[in-house]
Amino acid sequence: GYDRLLAGARSGKFASMFSEFQFAGVAEHLAEEFGTQGLPISLSTACASGATAIQMGVEAIRRGETDSALCVATDGSVHAEALIRFSLLSALSTHNDPPGKASRPFSRDRNGFVMAEGAGAFVLESYQAAKARGAPILGVIRGCGERADDYHRTRTHPDGLPIIAAIRSALADADCPPESIDYVNAHGTGTPENDKMEYLALASVFGERVHHLPVSSSKSMIGHTLTAAGAIEAAISLMAITHGMLPPTINREMPDPEIKLDIVPDVGRKASVRAVLSNSFGFGGQNACLVLSGEPA
Secondary structure, three states: OHHHHHHHHHHOOOHHHHHHHOHHHHHHHHHHHHOOOOOOOOOOEOEOHHHHHHHHHHHHHHOOOOOEEEEEEEEOOOOHHHHHHHHHOOOEOOOOOOHHHOOOOOEOOOOOEOEOOEEEEEEEEOHHHHHHOOOOOOOEEEEEEEEEOOOOOOOOOOOOHHHHHHHHHHHHHHOOOHHHOOEEEOOOOOOHHHHHHHHHHHHHHHHHHHHOOEEEOOHHHHOEOHHHHHHHHHHHHHHHHHHOEEOOEOOOOOEOOOOOOEOOEOOOEEOOOOEEEEEEEEOOOEEEEEEEEOOOO
16 A cells, blocks of 8 residues: 555646645645635644633734734544554553443543544734624633653653643743633543643642632543644634633543542533633643633723
Protein backbone atom coordinates (compact mmCIF):
# COMPACT_ATOMS: atom_id res chain seq x y z
CA GLY A 1 0.00 0.00 0.00
CA TYR A 2 2.80 2.41 0.83
CA ASP A 3 4.52 1.73 -2.50
CA ARG A 4 1.27 2.47 -4.33
CA LEU A 5 0.89 5.69 -2.35
CA LEU A 6 4.37 6.85 -3.39
CA ALA A 7 3.72 5.88 -7.01
CA GLY A 8 0.48 7.86 -6.98
CA ALA A 9 2.26 10.89 -5.51
CA ARG A 10 4.95 10.75 -8.20
CA SER A 11 2.41 10.49 -11.01
CA GLY A 12 1.35 14.13 -10.62
CA LYS A 13 -2.32 13.17 -10.92
CA PHE A 14 -3.14 14.26 -7.40
CA ALA A 15 -1.64 17.74 -7.24
CA SER A 16 -4.98 19.32 -6.31
CA MET A 17 -5.43 16.87 -3.42
CA PHE A 18 -1.91 17.58 -2.20
CA SER A 19 -2.63 21.31 -2.27
CA GLU A 20 -5.93 20.81 -0.47
CA PHE A 21 -4.43 18.90 2.44
CA GLN A 22 -1.01 20.48 2.78
CA PHE A 23 -0.89 21.54 6.42
CA ALA A 24 0.26 25.10 5.88
CA GLY A 25 -2.57 25.65 3.40
CA VAL A 26 -5.46 24.89 5.76
CA ALA A 27 -5.82 28.48 6.98
CA GLU A 28 -5.31 29.76 3.42
CA HIS A 29 -8.32 27.74 2.25
CA LEU A 30 -10.44 29.13 5.09
CA ALA A 31 -9.36 32.68 4.24
CA GLU A 32 -10.38 32.15 0.61
CA GLU A 33 -13.70 30.61 1.63
CA PHE A 34 -14.73 33.30 4.13
CA GLY A 35 -12.91 36.31 2.74
CA THR A 36 -11.04 37.06 5.95
CA GLN A 37 -8.46 39.83 5.73
CA GLY A 38 -5.96 39.00 8.47
CA LEU A 39 -2.92 36.76 8.55
CA PRO A 40 -3.98 33.11 8.05
CA ILE A 41 -2.13 30.83 10.48
CA SER A 42 -2.15 27.03 10.52
CA LEU A 43 -0.87 25.63 13.79
CA SER A 44 -0.46 22.39 15.68
CA THR A 45 0.21 22.12 19.39
CA ALA A 46 -1.03 18.54 19.53
CA CYS A 47 -4.12 18.11 21.71
CA ALA A 48 -3.90 21.72 22.88
CA SER A 49 -4.32 23.08 19.33
CA GLY A 50 -7.93 24.21 19.71
CA ALA A 51 -7.15 26.17 22.86
CA THR A 52 -3.99 27.58 21.30
CA ALA A 53 -5.95 28.82 18.27
CA ILE A 54 -8.35 30.64 20.57
CA GLN A 55 -5.45 32.10 22.56
CA MET A 56 -3.80 33.43 19.39
CA GLY A 57 -7.06 35.08 18.35
CA VAL A 58 -7.46 36.67 21.78
CA GLU A 59 -3.91 37.97 21.74
CA ALA A 60 -4.25 39.45 18.24
CA ILE A 61 -7.37 41.33 19.34
CA ARG A 62 -5.67 42.54 22.51
CA ARG A 63 -2.71 43.83 20.50
CA GLY A 64 -5.10 45.87 18.39
CA GLU A 65 -4.20 44.02 15.19
CA THR A 66 -7.85 43.18 14.50
CA ASP A 67 -11.32 43.56 15.98
CA SER A 68 -12.27 39.97 15.19
CA ALA A 69 -10.72 36.58 14.54
CA LEU A 70 -12.00 33.28 13.19
CA CYS A 71 -10.56 30.37 15.20
CA VAL A 72 -11.23 26.88 13.87
CA ALA A 73 -10.00 23.54 15.21
CA THR A 74 -10.65 20.26 13.47
CA ASP A 75 -9.36 16.70 13.39
CA GLY A 76 -9.88 13.70 11.15
CA SER A 77 -7.38 11.21 12.50
CA VAL A 78 -9.47 8.06 12.79
CA HIS A 79 -7.57 5.95 10.28
CA ALA A 80 -5.37 2.88 10.44
CA GLU A 81 -2.00 4.57 10.81
CA ALA A 82 -3.09 6.83 13.69
CA LEU A 83 -4.79 3.94 15.48
CA ILE A 84 -1.66 1.81 15.17
CA ARG A 85 0.64 4.57 16.39
CA PHE A 86 -1.50 5.42 19.42
CA SER A 87 -1.85 1.71 20.18
CA LEU A 88 1.93 1.31 20.15
CA LEU A 89 2.09 4.11 22.70
CA SER A 90 -0.45 2.22 24.87
CA ALA A 91 -2.59 5.35 24.78
CA LEU A 92 -5.87 3.84 23.56
CA SER A 93 -8.56 2.23 25.68
CA THR A 94 -8.87 -1.53 25.37
CA HIS A 95 -12.35 -1.62 26.94
CA ASN A 96 -14.07 -2.57 23.69
CA ASP A 97 -17.12 -4.43 24.98
CA PRO A 98 -19.45 -2.62 25.18
CA PRO A 99 -17.98 0.22 23.09
CA GLY A 100 -20.00 2.90 24.87
CA LYS A 101 -18.11 2.21 28.09
CA ALA A 102 -14.62 2.38 26.59
CA SER A 103 -13.88 5.95 27.67
CA ARG A 104 -13.57 6.06 31.47
CA PRO A 105 -11.85 9.27 32.59
CA PHE A 106 -10.90 9.44 36.28
CA SER A 107 -12.16 5.89 36.85
CA ARG A 108 -9.91 3.39 38.64
CA ASP A 109 -10.07 0.96 35.70
CA ARG A 110 -9.27 3.56 33.00
CA ASN A 111 -6.61 2.47 30.54
CA GLY A 112 -6.64 4.90 27.64
CA PHE A 113 -8.66 7.23 25.44
CA VAL A 114 -11.04 6.68 22.56
CA MET A 115 -10.17 8.46 19.31
CA ALA A 116 -12.84 10.67 17.81
CA GLU A 117 -13.27 13.23 15.05
CA GLY A 118 -14.89 16.64 15.20
CA ALA A 119 -14.50 20.38 14.91
CA GLY A 120 -15.14 23.57 16.81
CA ALA A 121 -15.20 27.14 15.50
CA PHE A 122 -15.24 30.49 17.31
CA VAL A 123 -15.78 34.00 16.06
CA LEU A 124 -13.86 36.10 18.55
CA GLU A 125 -14.43 39.84 18.68
CA SER A 126 -13.41 42.71 20.90
CA TYR A 127 -16.17 43.46 23.39
CA GLN A 128 -16.50 47.03 22.15
CA ALA A 129 -16.85 45.96 18.50
CA ALA A 130 -19.40 43.27 19.34
CA LYS A 131 -21.53 45.68 21.37
CA ALA A 132 -21.31 48.36 18.68
CA ARG A 133 -22.80 46.07 16.03
CA GLY A 134 -25.38 44.52 18.36
CA ALA A 135 -23.89 41.04 18.11
CA PRO A 136 -25.30 38.28 20.34
CA ILE A 137 -22.51 37.64 22.86
CA LEU A 138 -22.35 34.00 23.95
CA GLY A 139 -19.56 34.52 26.46
CA VAL A 140 -16.17 36.05 27.15
CA ILE A 141 -12.68 34.57 26.92
CA ARG A 142 -11.39 36.09 30.14
CA GLY A 143 -7.88 34.66 30.14
CA CYS A 144 -5.43 32.29 28.49
CA GLY A 145 -2.38 30.53 29.85
CA GLU A 146 0.24 28.22 28.40
CA ARG A 147 3.41 26.50 29.53
CA ALA A 148 5.71 24.09 27.73
CA ASP A 149 6.92 20.83 29.23
CA ASP A 150 10.04 19.38 27.63
CA TYR A 151 10.24 16.35 29.93
CA HIS A 152 9.15 13.67 27.43
CA ARG A 153 7.49 13.46 24.03
CA THR A 154 4.36 11.82 25.49
CA ARG A 155 4.63 11.86 29.30
CA THR A 156 4.04 14.74 31.69
CA HIS A 157 6.77 15.92 34.05
CA PRO A 158 6.36 13.96 37.32
CA ASP A 159 6.09 17.10 39.45
CA GLY A 160 3.29 18.52 37.29
CA LEU A 161 4.76 22.02 37.48
CA PRO A 162 4.17 22.95 33.79
CA ILE A 163 0.48 22.04 34.08
CA ILE A 164 0.15 23.91 37.37
CA ALA A 165 1.86 26.94 35.83
CA ALA A 166 -0.45 26.88 32.79
CA ILE A 167 -3.55 26.88 35.00
CA ARG A 168 -2.21 29.65 37.22
CA SER A 169 -1.19 31.67 34.19
CA ALA A 170 -4.72 31.49 32.77
CA LEU A 171 -6.24 32.54 36.11
CA ALA A 172 -3.81 35.43 36.43
CA ASP A 173 -4.44 36.57 32.86
CA ALA A 174 -8.18 36.50 33.55
CA ASP A 175 -7.70 38.34 36.87
CA CYS A 176 -9.69 35.51 38.46
CA PRO A 177 -8.68 34.07 41.84
CA PRO A 178 -9.09 30.27 42.08
CA GLU A 179 -12.19 30.64 44.27
CA SER A 180 -14.02 32.42 41.42
CA ILE A 181 -14.00 29.28 39.22
CA ASP A 182 -17.32 27.42 39.42
CA TYR A 183 -16.54 24.49 37.12
CA VAL A 184 -13.58 22.82 35.40
CA ASN A 185 -13.86 21.16 32.02
CA ALA A 186 -10.93 18.82 32.43
CA HIS A 187 -8.59 17.52 29.77
CA GLY A 188 -9.50 14.11 31.22
CA THR A 189 -8.40 11.72 28.48
CA GLY A 190 -8.79 8.52 30.48
CA THR A 191 -5.13 7.51 30.41
CA PRO A 192 -3.86 6.47 33.85
CA GLU A 193 -1.09 9.06 34.05
CA ASN A 194 -2.87 12.04 32.48
CA ASP A 195 -5.87 11.89 34.80
CA LYS A 196 -3.71 11.49 37.90
CA MET A 197 -1.44 14.40 36.94
CA GLU A 198 -4.39 16.64 36.16
CA TYR A 199 -5.90 15.89 39.56
CA LEU A 200 -2.63 16.65 41.33
CA ALA A 201 -2.31 19.94 39.38
CA LEU A 202 -5.87 20.99 40.23
CA ALA A 203 -5.29 20.09 43.89
CA SER A 204 -2.16 22.24 43.90
CA VAL A 205 -4.03 25.26 42.50
CA PHE A 206 -7.39 24.92 44.29
CA GLY A 207 -6.27 23.32 47.56
CA GLU A 208 -8.92 21.57 49.66
CA ARG A 209 -11.65 23.16 47.55
CA VAL A 210 -10.74 20.77 44.73
CA HIS A 211 -12.73 18.00 46.45
CA HIS A 212 -15.96 20.00 46.06
CA LEU A 213 -15.28 21.85 42.80
CA PRO A 214 -17.31 20.32 39.94
CA VAL A 215 -14.99 18.79 37.33
CA SER A 216 -15.97 16.72 34.31
CA SER A 217 -14.49 15.22 31.18
CA SER A 218 -16.48 15.65 27.98
CA LYS A 219 -14.25 12.98 26.44
CA SER A 220 -16.16 10.34 28.39
CA MET A 221 -19.10 10.96 26.02
CA ILE A 222 -17.59 12.12 22.72
CA GLY A 223 -14.10 10.63 22.85
CA HIS A 224 -10.85 12.49 22.33
CA THR A 225 -10.99 14.70 19.24
CA LEU A 226 -7.25 15.41 19.49
CA THR A 227 -6.39 18.75 17.83
CA ALA A 228 -10.06 19.80 17.87
CA ALA A 229 -10.63 19.03 21.56
CA GLY A 230 -9.64 22.42 23.00
CA ALA A 231 -12.16 24.33 20.87
CA ILE A 232 -14.95 21.77 21.29
CA GLU A 233 -14.51 21.78 25.06
CA ALA A 234 -14.41 25.59 25.14
CA ALA A 235 -17.79 25.53 23.39
CA ILE A 236 -19.09 23.00 25.92
CA SER A 237 -17.82 25.27 28.70
CA LEU A 238 -19.74 28.22 27.27
CA MET A 239 -22.87 26.07 27.02
CA ALA A 240 -22.49 25.14 30.69
CA ILE A 241 -22.53 28.86 31.52
CA THR A 242 -25.41 29.67 29.18
CA HIS A 243 -27.68 26.78 30.15
CA GLY A 244 -26.67 26.39 33.79
CA MET A 245 -25.99 22.70 33.24
CA LEU A 246 -22.77 20.85 33.99
CA PRO A 247 -21.99 17.98 31.61
CA PRO A 248 -21.34 14.66 33.35
CA THR A 249 -18.43 12.24 33.33
CA ILE A 250 -20.03 8.95 32.34
CA ASN A 251 -18.78 5.38 32.88
CA ARG A 252 -17.65 6.02 36.42
CA GLU A 253 -18.40 2.55 37.74
CA MET A 254 -15.16 2.22 39.72
CA PRO A 255 -14.18 5.49 41.48
CA ASP A 256 -10.44 5.97 41.87
CA PRO A 257 -9.68 6.50 45.58
CA GLU A 258 -6.54 8.44 44.63
CA ILE A 259 -8.52 11.00 42.59
CA LYS A 260 -10.82 12.78 45.01
CA LEU A 261 -12.80 14.95 42.60
CA ASP A 262 -16.45 15.83 42.20
CA ILE A 263 -16.51 14.61 38.61
CA VAL A 264 -20.30 15.12 38.13
CA PRO A 265 -20.74 11.35 37.71
CA ASP A 266 -23.03 9.88 35.06
CA VAL A 267 -25.79 12.53 34.99
CA GLY A 268 -25.67 16.26 34.15
CA ARG A 269 -26.18 18.69 37.00
CA LYS A 270 -27.94 22.05 37.16
CA ALA A 271 -25.73 24.77 38.55
CA SER A 272 -25.13 28.51 38.44
CA VAL A 273 -21.89 28.89 36.50
CA ARG A 274 -20.11 32.24 36.23
CA ALA A 275 -16.57 31.21 35.29
CA VAL A 276 -15.09 28.03 33.83
CA LEU A 277 -11.55 26.73 33.54
CA SER A 278 -11.03 24.61 30.41
CA ASN A 279 -7.82 22.54 30.31
CA SER A 280 -5.97 21.19 27.26
CA PHE A 281 -2.74 19.22 27.61
CA GLY A 282 -1.03 17.79 24.54
CA PHE A 283 1.72 15.34 23.71
CA GLY A 284 5.11 16.95 23.49
CA GLY A 285 4.43 19.13 26.53
CA GLN A 286 1.90 21.55 25.03
CA ASN A 287 -0.27 22.88 27.86
CA ALA A 288 -2.96 25.53 27.27
CA CYS A 289 -5.79 26.65 29.57
CA LEU A 290 -8.70 29.02 29.05
CA VAL A 291 -10.91 30.90 31.50
CA LEU A 292 -14.38 31.67 30.16
CA SER A 293 -17.31 33.54 31.63
CA GLY A 294 -20.69 34.95 30.70
CA GLU A 295 -21.17 38.46 29.35
CA PRO A 296 -20.47 41.15 31.97
CA ALA A 297 -23.59 42.60 33.56
